[in-house]
Amino acid sequence: xxxxxxxxxxxxxxxxxxxxxxxxxxxxxxxxxxxxxxxxxxxxxxxxxxxxxxxxxxxxxxxxxxxxxxxxxxxxxxxxxxxxxxxxxxxxxxxxxxxxxxxxxxxxxxxxxxxxxxxxxxxxxxxxxxxxxxxxxxxxxxxxxxxxxxxxxxxxxxxxxxxxxxxxxxxxxxxxxxxxxxxxxxxxxxxxxxxxxxxxxxxxxxxxxxxxxxxxxxxxxx
Numbered sequence: 001x002x003x004x005x006x007x008x009x010x011x012x013x014x015x016x017x018x019x020x021x022x023x024x025x026x027x028x029x030x031x032x033x034x035x036x037x038x039x040x041x042x043x044x045x046x047x048x049x050x051x052x053x054x055x056x057x058x059x060x061x062x063x064x065x066x067x068x069x070x071x072x073x074x075x076x077x078x079x080x081x082x083x084x085x086x087x088x089x090x091x092x093x094x095x096x097x098x099x100x101x102x103x104x105x106x107x108x109x110x111x112x113x114x115x116x117x118x119x120x121x122x123x124x125x126x127x128x129x130x131x132x133x134x135x136x137x138x139x140x141x142x143x144x145x146x147x148x149x150x151x152x153x154x155x156x157x158x159x160x161x162x163x164x165x166x167x168x169x170x171x172x173x174x175x176x177x178x179x180x181x182x183x184x185x186x187x188x189x190x191x192x193x194x195x196x197x198x199x200x201x202x203x204x205x206x207x208x209x210x211x212x213x214x215x216x217x218x219x220x221x222x
Contacts, residue, residue: 042101045108053077054097116177152180185219
């Protein structure tokens with residue numbers, strides 16, 4: 001029998017591991033999906049509900065020198081066609097497919113909150129390097145995020161009825177946090193800063209178009 005060189009053997013072992021961990025489980029799920037799908041109505045991203053088709057089963061996950069771990073997998077197809085198919089996994093094999101899907105979609109608001117806090121409130125630019133600094137700064141930034149959301153909810157209805165920050169390449173149908181922080185800034189500038197005796201006289205000399213342009217430049221969320 002021909003001896004396989006060590007370099008070739010390591011490459012084959014790597015390919016075999018990748019196939020067994022990624023390609024084969026998905027192929028197996030697709031085979032199941034063609035034969036036995038279950039339809040469910042579940043809670044979805046953004047607080048709505050969605051009709052999905054699911055396939056589930058149990059298998060094992062193996063990592064070298066750590067033994068086998070039981071895993072429940074769920075293949076999820078959005079029947080409305082607006083979201084891509086998802087493959088969800090959990091080591092709690094007693095959970096039902098509905099519980100697994102809703103645990104995943106329920107985290108979406110948390111993920112969005114972290115992304116928006118990084119983008120608009122400076123979560124990743126505090127320049128803190130020690131644990132005490134981080135433990136002081138980050139809770140304050142999360143509190144600021146909540147304060148902006150609450151302040152936006154208290155704005156007059158006519159000030160928060162349509163998006164003011166455009167997305168590149170598409171039109172938004174609903175308000176986002178970038179709209180909320182822009183409108184809160186605009187409210188502060190219009191009702192507090194520019195209405196103060198120190199600035200009111202100069203501001204009143206501007207035309208409505210100039211006021212709108214200035215407020216847009218001062219308050220736009222980037």
